Amino acid sequence: MTIGRLPTDILAIIFEFVHEALVLDMTQTDSRPDSSAEEGVIDIFTSPALMKLLSTLCSVDRIWKNLTHSLPYIWAVIPILDPTTPLQSIEHFVQRSRCLSLTLFIDINLADLLHAALGLMERYDALPRVKSVNVVPLDYGDPTALDEQHFPRLKRLDLYEFFPRHLPILWSWLEEHAERLECLDLAYVYFPFDTFHVAHLPILSLPRLNRLRLDHADDWLSAKLLEGSLPSLTELHIYDIDFPMDQLPSESMPSMRILAFQASQDGKCCLLFRMAELSHGLESITFTNHNAYYHERCLERFRPQYERHVPTPVQYLRARIDAFDPTG
Known part of the structure; x- marks a missing residue:
């Protein structure tokens, strides 16, 4: 029997089995250089493999493609990482994930794509669905695109390998979301030229934060975060x-x-x-x-x-x- 003749319910089982097996493999085999990624969480290093799987499943035939579109949870992780990604692809993720909570993987150096993608999500009223944001290096990027958007239900924020020149903007954005954050992960985040600015930043109150990871984060920044109120940590x-x-x-x-x-x-x-x-x-x-x-x-x-x-x-x-x- 060919794949196209398999009953839909069998296809659904295959899809879910393959998807979940890969996710399990990725989360148990830590791919971060420092071997410190949280178990059970798809991160910036493992998400490309998941996206490749999704593309492969969609390309088998029409039945598999339709079935892929009918499974909203596999569209709930939205990558904004590749400058060649058409905006329509991001729109598909927003639509097909339906009402599920969203996780964003963002390369903040892609300012034009990021502005367009977040604007599209705003038009679909999808920003309130965003529960997790993962941001990759800001070597030359501009955090203005993030600063212009508010995620009212954001619970998790991951920043990895940051060397930003726009610390006040980033801190202001973090302060805006501090009340609801439950998990904050800063790895290799440095501000070598901003010690004066860090010292004068307002102290954050993070009343719901229950997990904080400071892995080789700048000394000044770590001190500023730990100086705040962390009653739920x-x-x-x-x-x-x-x-x-x-x-x-x-x-x-x-x-x-x-x-x-x-x-x-x-x-x-x-x-x-x-x-x-x-x-x-x-x-x-x-x-x-x-x-x-x-x-x-x-x-x-x-x-x-x-x-x-x-x-x-x-x-x-x-x-x-x-x-x-x-x-x-």
Whole structure:
């Protein structure tokens, strides 16, 4: 029997099986260079494979194409990453995803395409459906296109490898969405020429944020974010930032349960000690680094500091080392 003669319900099962199998494979096989992508989340590195699969499924024949169009959830991840992408393709994603929540992958260097795509989504009243935005490097781009749009239900924001020159615009946009954000992921975000501007930015209040990841984010920016109010934060991923003592966080973090810390070669672990001190409900500390030696140095400093500063008995804390095993 040819593919075209298979019953529609069988085709639907095949579609869903292939789609879900690839997503599972992508999310379990981390493709980020730093091996730190969150399990179960399609990211900027895995989304092209998903888009290629979608294109392949659509090109089999008319029946498969029609079936693809009838499955809204596979259109709910919208890539704005390729300058050759026709606006009509983005329109198809918006239409075929129906009323589902949307995830956007944005290359902010594509200013013209981004302006047109977000304008199209606004005409379709699709911006309120956007729950997650993933933005790739801003080496030469202009964040104005983002600043002009508001996503009233945005819950997750990922910024990866940012070196922006327009920090005040970006911060203003972040401030506008801060009230509803639940997850903020900043990886390799640097502002080497904007330390003065960072110091004068307003402190953010992030009342619903429950997960914050600062992976090699600029010291000034990390300090500014941790200086704000984070009453709902339950999970924090940080690396050994060289914080001046007068910039260490001071507000209590009553909801904090999980702390992931990446030690560095010459780090003093001051931020780790302060986070543990402020998080009386802390249940787990995970040391994440490919070099086990850094872990040992950090633990040598951490154990006496923790026993001295943290009111929660140390036996209730599970300190776990995820060391890199070159033989594994």
